[in-house]
Amino acid sequence: MNDRPAEVPVLPWAGVSARRLQRSSLAPTGTATGPADVVARLCGAHAQVLSAAELSVGLRLSDTTRAGVREALWTERTLVKTYGPRGTVHLLPTRDLPMWTGALSALPPSSGNARGGQQLLTPEQIEQVIAAVADSLKDAELTADELTEAIVERTGSWAADPVMEAFQGKWPRWRAVMDIAANRGALCFGETRGRKATYTNPHRWLPGFTPLEGPAALAALVTSYLHAFGPATPQHFARWLAAPRRWATDLFASLGDALQEVELAGERAWVVAGDTDVPDGPPRGLVLLPYFDAYVVGCHPRALLYPGAASERALAAGQAGNFPVLLVDGEVAGVWHQRRSGKKLFITVEEITPLTGVRRKELDEQAARVGEILEGRTELTLAKVTVGPHA
Template sequence: MTWGDILRWRIERQFLGATRGPDLVAVARRLSGVHAQLAASAVTALHLRVAGGATAASVDEALWGSRTLVKTWAARGTLHLLPAADLPTWVAAMSTRTRETTGSWLRYHGVTAEQMADIIAAVPDVLGGEPLTREELAAAIIKATRHKDLREPLTQGFGAVLKPLAFRGLLCSGPPLGRNVTFVAPRQWLDEWDEVETERAIDTLALAYLGTYGPSTADEFSRWFDLKPALAKRSFARLADDLVELEGGVLPAGLAGEVAGKRPASVHLLPAFDPYVVGSLRQLDRVVSGDNKAKVSRPQGWISPALVVDGRIDGVWDGDTVTPFVPLARSIRSALARGFPEVGVAD
């Protein structure tokens, strides 16, 4: 078994190989959420993996029509599309985060511990199933808490002060109103749910992560999810009987036998922030050809669109030009010409 076997197996597990996912929900579940900081990239990531493809309209229907997907801050505190049915499990694990109680976090984001506690207490009373814009939500919180100086922190574009609310299941994205984002209370926008036990939630998400991005370690899972390292290590210890050791970490025992199977060659142009790349950031030495990690994971958290050949990141691209990291075989150039005729290859 080689690292090349592992990368080709990951391609299959992510519905990028011979088999596509049956629907948007199945793909989002297999990927442990679809990174959605860039909406267009999320749609492309789903389109590549869903049988029959996906469009912005079909994703919007799943989010705002059938409500089978939910958009919220999740892994690493970034926006993701998650299966709505899985949100209780995610909330149980994410609610272990307590960064917003630390002095450094509070000072950086311009709020006090008292204000943050009052925000968390007020939101269940001011946010329901009717979407509120960021400004409307801020006004309602200020009215309820009487903290008039909260407007700037609450309306900040990246939503740092709102993220702890999402982690507790008090807030998720609602349908956009023109160019304005909106927020709703998940238990009213979706359905009320029974609480999930924290350890069971973490174990469920750890197995899902390993089944798509493994083999991996507790430390890598901790960083990928933004989970306290001790909680990740205890989860891997609880799951030890269900895991097997491979190069690079552990894998669910039931999947280990699939890794060495033969698979057809594959060539993909993946969008920025594609889950395949984001899930490999801690292993880029093994995944990226040559000394090119900095071209894939760039400053300010930007993850480049990637050329992926048999699971290995062999280049980046910018919309009309592929910049390879290694000489490309004629078969790869032919595959690119057939599948992406509008994209050229830089010499």
Template sequence: MATKDPGLPRPEPAAPGPAPTDRRPGREAGGAAEVVGWFGAVQSQDYHPAKWSVAQRLGPGVTDVDLDRAFDDGVILRTHVLRPTWHFVAPADLRWLLELTAPRVHVLNGYAYRRGELYGPLLRRATDLVADAVAGANHLTRAELAASLARHGVVAERFRLGYILIHAELEGVICSGPLRGKQHTYALLDERVPRAASLEREAALAELVRRFFTSHGPATAKDLAWWSSLTLADIATGLRLAGDALERLDVDGVTYWSAPGEAPAPAGCPSVRLLQAYDEYIVGYRQSKHLLDLGGLVAAAPDRLALPNGVIVVDTQVAGRWRRTVRAGAVVLEAALYRPFGAAETAALRVAADELGMFLGARAVISASLL
């Protein structure tokens, strides 16, 4: 069975909205919504590395500054959806994704709500206060929202503040606003995202199931359950409704789903990708994650917890770890390899490092070592 390719997506991606299309994701920062929509959503609790994940699917020439600008302009948004963490979401998808998955995320947040003594009436009042504070394009930082809540007698600090804001996001009241320097702001969702027709629940299930297995396949229902927080019963319904849009493959008693069509033929030269730790190629899987390490290199690596958390992938297999350090005019790439690289792989690592340097507007310097 072919493993997943972290590079440019296959043909026949999904459009940013619910309707399918045969367009490929865009190749400039303005196409960021198409890349994010093709995946369904892109995990982004670590904002800067998450931009690198999007840029890798857009192609060469897109810079970190370009994606900041696209984010400020609302081309992609950032909110809590699917799981109790931030994701980039295309504006056209945000509402129906929230309607489908927010109830499940609220359940997962239940312990945290209780721990913070954040019960129904208080959460509803705090959400209303947050909405009033950011209305009229009055984009506010977390600290400013905490101060606003405090003025109304709501204690909102650290952990408690975080879950008040997560609740407001899941309720479809707020989402990301533009950056203010290096600080993130919140905006009223209704002012950031045009009103759109909702999807019926079954249609939303079919759409999310189709998008996940098209962009992440081959993958399993348990992979999708992890990624989306949906129940296996909901996923079974979505698979039934997706119909011929997906195909199944049974291997060693495990069923894998993907979009129809042959896996891309391997390139003549090795391909090296520098993936951030929460790239969809890494975090989108639980049951089938072993397909990234068919050679057992990760399992055999010493002192795994002390390694950099970026992942080096050669073709479809994990082959090392990496981290970046940005200095004046240069980005130093520290690469810890699980096995020796040949000449062609070393050259491909140089290309990948140069792509990272171009994205950051800095000269790339490689410091490689063998574990």
């Protein structure tokens, strides 16, 4: 950029990649102290499939398995499973619930988030449903069917009208705003009952919690995001959050001197003011990241994160996360897939560039670690991955 002021720092991709690995607890010298600390550093762990979140967290700790993540979630309650960025299910740190609920409840509607379902209810009905959800769950863990009955008792039969498109039929009307209820702090997931999910009130995780005011919560979320994944643009933040781009641009502008402009890969981007240091050494490490791991979803530019053939093989229509990836020195170097049979995990890794002997040894160790986390025995094969995205 020829008109770039001389005082704007130019950050090298290798340095940015190395610091993102450190801050995401993926560098060999990671310092995360437990599951909640990991998830806080990641700005949430995608948990539409809980085992993927368990693997995301476990890979960043030397001695944690999925049992440790579940203990943090269901026993210690230092984690909470709820609706997070992009209207999708995430694990979030319980201590950060005030920020998350305050920020997510302040988001404007967008074609990219899950709020389109609110057109199935009037504004008055939305408020009635949220109040009914909060009251029904204040001292209980209920399945979806049980919660539907409780909501109908408090609102009316209209709340159960089967009008929301679902995977195999229609869901009751109230479920169209389930994510909004979660964002408002009225609902989160409880422990699974058999094969059925349950829901409860997050006040049971963090008694007395109150969502932060929208502006303060959004400022805190931008800061957390930029610390983990910066330098980034408002457009990157909007994509990560599934929010309107213009709104994100205005939000960044409103933060003024709290943010600082830098240059990365010839483009301007932003970091938290003063946060321009990068490690001296290059990015290092080999890791098998699961579906929708926070590192690949949050980091940009995609062309550098997914260099060369990786962009064609490991992205799905430009979207990151649909394939589990082999990450080598901070960049995508392959895809992988696992198939479970009892205690046996069959892991297939497809290299984009053949691994050296040293890297192959690291891959063997990483596959064994995946088995430890998921409490299984692994069998590793190097071959083409034949399943499609999100399989």
